[in-house]
Amino acid sequence: MTLLSVSNLTKSFGGIVANDSVSFDLNEGDIYAVIGPNGAGKTTLFNLISGVLRPTSGSVQYAGRDITGLAQADIAALGVVRTYQLVQLFRQRTVEENVQIGFHLATRGGVGAALFRPGWVRRQERMVREKSRELLRLVGLESQAGLVADKLPYGQQRLLKIARAMAAGPKLLMLDEPAAGLDTQETSVLGDVIQRINDQGITIVLIEHDMNLVMRMATRITVLDFGKKIAEGTPVEVKVNPAVLAAYLGEAELE
Amino acid sequence: MTLRSTISAKPQVWATALAIAVAVALLAYVFGRGGYVVTVMGFAVIYGVFVTGLNLFMGYAGQASFGQNAFAALGGYGTAVLCADYGLEPIVALVLSATLSAVIALIVGYPTLRLRGHYLAMATFALGLITYELSIEQSGLTRGFMGFSGIPPLGLGRFQLLSERAQLAVFILIMLLGVWVARRLRGSRFGRALLAIGESEPAANALGIQVFRYKLVAFVIAAVYASVAGSMFAHFVGYISPEVFGLSMVTLSFTMLYVGGIGTLWGPIAGAVLVSFLPQLLRGFRDMQDIIYCLALIVILIFVPKGLASLWSLAVRRSDVPAER
Ligand SMILES: Nc1ncnc2c1ncn2[C@@H]1O[C@H](COP(=O)(O)OP(=O)(O)O)[C@@H](O)[C@H]1O
Ligand SMILES: [Mg+2]
Numbered sequence: 001m002t003l004l005s006v007s008n009l010t011k012s013f014g015g016i017v018a019n020d021s022v023s024f025d026l027n028e029g030d031i032y033a034v035i036g037p038n039g040a041g042k043t044t045l046f047n048l049i050s051g052v053l054r055p056t057s058g059s060v061q062y063a064g065r066d067i068t069g070l071a072q073a074d075i076a077a078l079g080v081v082r083t084y085q086l087v088q089l090f091r092q093r094t095v096e097e098n099v100q101i102g103f104h105l106a107t108r109g110g111v112g113a114a115l116f117r118p119g120w121v122r123r124q125e126r127m128v129r130e131k132s133r134e135l136l137r138l139v140g141l142e143s144q145a146g147l148v149a150d151k152l153p154y155g156q157q158r159l160l161k162i163a164r165a166m167a168a169g170p171k172l173l174m175l176d177e178p179a180a181g182l183d184t185q186e187t188s189v190l191g192d193v194i195q196r197i198n199d200q201g202i203t204i205v206l207i208e209h210d211m212n213l214v215m216r217m218a219t220r221i222t223v224l225d226f227g228k229k230i231a232e233g234t235p236v237e238v239k240v241n242p243a244v245l246a247a248y249l250g251e252a253e254l255e
Numbered sequence: 256m257t258l259r260s261t262i263s264a265k266p267q268v269w270a271t272a273l274a275i276a277v278a279v280a281l282l283a284y285v286f287g288r289g290g291y292v293v294t295v296m297g298f299a300v301i302y303g304v305f306v307t308g309l310n311l312f313m314g315y316a317g318q319a320s321f322g323q324n325a326f327a328a329l330g331g332y333g334t335a336v337l338c339a340d341y342g343l344e345p346i347v348a349l350v351l352s353a354t355l356s357a358v359i360a361l362i363v364g365y366p367t368l369r370l371r372g373h374y375l376a377m378a379t380f381a382l383g384l385i386t387y388e389l390s391i392e393q394s395g396l397t398r399g400f401m402g403f404s405g406i407p408p409l410g411l412g413r414f415q416l417l418s419e420r421a422q423l424a425v426f427i428l429i430m431l432l433g434v435w436v437a438r439r440l441r442g443s444r445f446g447r448a449l450l451a452i453g454e455s456e457p458a459a460n461a462l463g464i465q466v467f468r469y470k471l472v473a474f475v476i477a478a479v480y481a482s483v484a485g486s487m488f489a490h491f492v493g494y495i496s497p498e499v500f501g502l503s504m505v506t507l508s509f510t511m512l513y514v515g516g517i518g519t520l521w522g523p524i525a526g527a528v529l530v531s532f533l534p535q536l537l538r539g540f541r542d543m544q545d546i547i548y549c550l551a552l553i554v555i556l557i558f559v560p561k562g563l564a565s566l567w568s569l570a571v572r573r574s575d576v577p578a579e580r
Pocket of ligand 2: 042043044
């Protein structure tokens with residue numbers, strides 16, 4: 001079943017056309033990769049889907065409804081959650097607290113709820129604690145729960161970001177270059193985590209430069225170059241596509 | 256749970272027991288000794304309330320307010336006017352003043368809290384100055400720079416807390432209530448959102464936290480604490496003047512926050528007590544007193560840069576519990 005459908009999505013910044021009539025569909029349960037050289041428009045595409053930016057034209061359908069131009073928070077509330085390349089962890093908070101803060105959108109209650117703690121708030125807090133632990137177990141950080149996030153090695157910080165995003169209860173999880181800056185070992189752990197998340201039935205869209213990871217995990221791939229989609233297909237198809245090879249000439253090598 | 260967590264819970268228990276023992280010993284000394292020590296402790300507790308509120312805004316939400324004295328002034332003058340001139344019950348005057356402070360915080364915070372960093376600092380600083388000017392200018396209401404005297408002590412109906420000891424006891428209860436509220440807020444969805452904002456606004460925003468709204472609510476809560484502290488002060492001394500709620504209140508409260516441990520639950524209280532008693536402890540130095548006072552603060556900040564509260568977490572560091580007291 002189609003979960004996300006992007007049609008003729010276009011975004012221009014002044015003279016630059018960052019996304020030029022991009023279209024693709026992704027099915028529930030996919031691990032869908034978006035690849036392309038730097039500046040190809042991948043992050044822009046994520047920004048358009050998640051409501052950070054409004055498209056110049058084109059539309060985004062999610063679970064059968066038009067979400068084009070909806071506010072970021074509303075799209076997130078529908079279950080489209082992303083991690084950002086540049087958004088940081090809460091470094092001075094503990095690993096566990098980072099995940100707990102991630103439950104903000106999935107929970108409710110303000111000052112009154114905090115002071116009087118009625119039954120539903122106590123149950124909600126218990127749920128937050130238990131599910132935080134579960135998510136930490138999912139990404140393999142349960143033994144570091146009490147540690148200040150800053151003290152985690154780089155690779156584990158990345159996993160924590162993913163756990164924090166998972167707390168919002170995504171149906172579609174969007175990861176922007178999750179493996180950037182990780183070594184082979186860390187990347188392999190990351191791959192396992194992404195696979196486990198996908199096994200729980202969560203659909204994944206992934207921007208990634210690490211071709212090993214992409215080729216190993218992706219069910220389908222879209223290739224962007226200068227804002228245009230130049231190829232789409234399975235890893236095997238994309239790997240031998242002449243247009244893709246041309247675009248990557250002098251860039252990263254396709255495995 | 257596990258064997259390891261049972262063992263590691265020990266230092267935490269010891270540190271807590273030690274902290275309680277120190278507090279009890281201090282209170283026993285204060286109530287036993289009486290006299291000026293009770294007065295100093297009274298001020299410490301009033302400031303304890305003030306900085307516990309400020310800590311929610313500065314320590315948790317990570318914002319800077321240099322104008323919190325404005326709300327203490329509102330509380331103080333509200334209580335003075337309503338009790339002395341209109342004969343209202345102290346508790347009614349306190350609640351009315353705090354409500355007014357909350358409303359004004361809302362009105363002032365709405366435009367200013369969209370500002371960042373030093374703009375916010377300047378806007379709040381101006382708020383303190385304006386209130387100071389108003390309390391001099393509006394002499395019909397405030398008696399001007401001569402100050403407002405004849406404010407009755409705290410009481411309920413015909414029952415008045417005539418001794419300073421009795422007032423102090425009630426003040427301590429009010430302060431504990433304030434800490435309890437802060438603790439409840441801290442351990443909630445609301446508190447987690449404030450902490451998130453304090454560390455990274457973009458990250459908080461990306462997680463769906465309405466940054467501006469939460470800042471505004473924290474500002475209003477801090478204003479209510481400041482207002483209550485102002486009311487307590489008016490009852491305790493029986494006299495207030497514009498100077499009382501002047502700029503020195505800002506510097507003093509900042510010192511307490513940083514010496515005690517900003518962003519912790521009990522640190523601000525510890526800071527309030529230490530900073531209030533320090534001048535008394537140093538009275539033997541006579542002329543040198545001010546210099547030694549400053550030196551002492553600097554030494555504390557060098558050796559315990561995260562404040563007195565970090566001594567507590569130092570003691571329990573190995574136990575893997577988050578450092579939050
Ligand atoms: N907010 C923006 N304002 C102006 N130009 C932008 C903005 N975001 C991206 N761009 C431009 O759009 C192009 C695509 O950028 P981006 O989507 O970040 O590429 P990628 O993530 O594939 O490396 C680049 O030329 C970039 O400079
Ligand atoms: Mg990018």
